Amino acid sequence: MAAVSTTTVRRIKLGSQGLEVSAQGLGCMGMSAFYGPPKPEPDMIALIHHAVGSGVTFLDTSDIYGPHTNEILLGKALKGGVRQKVELATKFGAVFGDGKREVRGDPAYVRAACEASLKRLEVDCIDLYYQHRVDTRVPIEVTIGELKKLVEEGKIKYIGMSEASASTIRRAHAVHPITAVQLEWSLWSRDVEAEIIPTCRELGIGIVAYSPLGRGFFSVGSKLVENFSKDDFRQYLPRLQPENLAHNAKLFDRVNEIAQRKGCTPSQLALAWVHHQGDHVCPIPGTTKIENFNQNIGALSVKFTPEEMAELESIASADNVKGDRYDSSVPTWENSDTPPLSSWKPA
Template sequence: MRESHLGELTVSALGLGCMGMSQSYGVQGDDAESIATVHAAIDAGCTFIDTADVYGDGANEELVGRALAGRRDQVVLATKFGFQRSAAGVAVPNVVNGSPEYARTAIDASLRRLGVDHVDLWYLHRRDPEVPIEETIGAMAEAVQAGKVRYLGLSEVSGDTVRAAHAVHPISAVQSEWSLWTRDPETSVLPTLRELGVGFVPFSPLGRGFLTGQLKSPDDFEPDDMRRGLPRFTGENFQRNLDLVAKVQELAESKGVLPSQLALAWLLAQGNDIAPIPGTKRRRYLAENLGAVDVTLTAEDLAALDEAFPADAVAGDRYAPGGMKMVDR
């Protein structure tokens, strides 16, 4: 496994996103298979494990904690906080709390659920527009000083927010959506990160499954699958985006690789300060994703992908209006 560098933090070039093990993509979870997938990732050298306190209303952190029992020292463990949770522990839709008080309680709760004494990378999941970022980062820095956290990160923020946060405490990584069909970070935030020496962690690097070429219709989704409510997966947008993916499939076939592997290889080719975290809850797809590490793309390959999938070609927003208001803050 190759390595990537997120500030001073070294991680495997490909990580494992664990959200789908507990929510969002339909079909009841299989904890035994999910834990086996985490173990298979570690065995293969994919040692960057990503979760969040809001995934499954805390159940995902508990699941990851069980998976890491006896293997904690073999991984770089990342989690997030910021989405408001009720007294019962349930996420409040589209409400973010970045107050210092909430940050202090959130890290302690995450450590309890994970069953660990520290996490390696702790992100603010979304910026709270009502709280100065300096105050939120100040409270997160307290967790570093207390030994509960090693490094700090931000998610779905603007370059200006990164700059302001970095002035309070070093930011090691920013996590946002980036893939062939979500190119926004290339102009909005990535230049700032590289100026400051901050790494980038792309989530949904396979376009929430679209870039695998396996999705053919909105009817493929379970009734509780979050993608049913995302503009890119609905109406005419679905077919327009499917036509783009067909071009990626053709290029993948010409190289003798899977579309998912080609899409991940494209991200890995962007630099060793990039560490995508494709999510899966099955060992089969984990093995397919890890195969991307062995795919070498030439300058001609990269140019062909850019031509096949122009930066502004995708139809539809990433989220419904409420979700879009919380990104690039």
């Protein structure tokens, strides 16, 4: 096993309900799904143990990763006393099957999904349970109402949301306090800064930033596309298409220039920018390699002057990036509003 990094991983309070996590988490999706074929299980368990030993104890998964296989992997990795050392987050609501994608937030599904995740993870309680995507057919109050019952029953400790609009977050928070909102936030995904980030700050909700390295783009730039396997979904992302990639590569070049000046890697610089957004923000970069993990936690040691932050802000403005985050078929916060509670007629 690789040596444990000497970087100290500080602890932060995520949200205002009492959850404390490592200031940087570990996204586990790529170990099992979406970024190519599943990686060898023993290697991934060793990586998870290395992360926990290094102080990165906030682990992020979902029932859709695999589907199911990533939760099973984490269940195995958490045996032998590891569970007591981690903050475990998983998600429900995104359903793949019969060649179609669906989002579900009806109470019966919420409960069944939670019970299934508890079994796969082999735990009695999930620390942070996110609604992965918002079911726009079900009033958000109904979905959160069922999650509130799961909190009261001790099956989950804290409630989270992912890819939810500001108005949806407000409605949810009125039913039960939301501890964290997970969203894509990085040097090339800044649209959430207009409404969603201020809403979370106002309500005392923590922010978990997924894909803080631009799905690997801020590690190697346009070279990223050269190594995609046939089942790596990133090959379909608009920003990585040829008509956009050449333009976006200029952003990476500027980031790389600043990183060289600061004596760090471009990925450390991109991660450090997220860390500098405040102590209520936790990025969860994913990796499948211990050496990349060690490099990522090195970002915690990178500090910026106000002038350096201003320089980064200027080169990473929204109009400097070409292409959307996803294609139009993927639900995001932009289309997450739900019907009013008064319209709900339980089955």
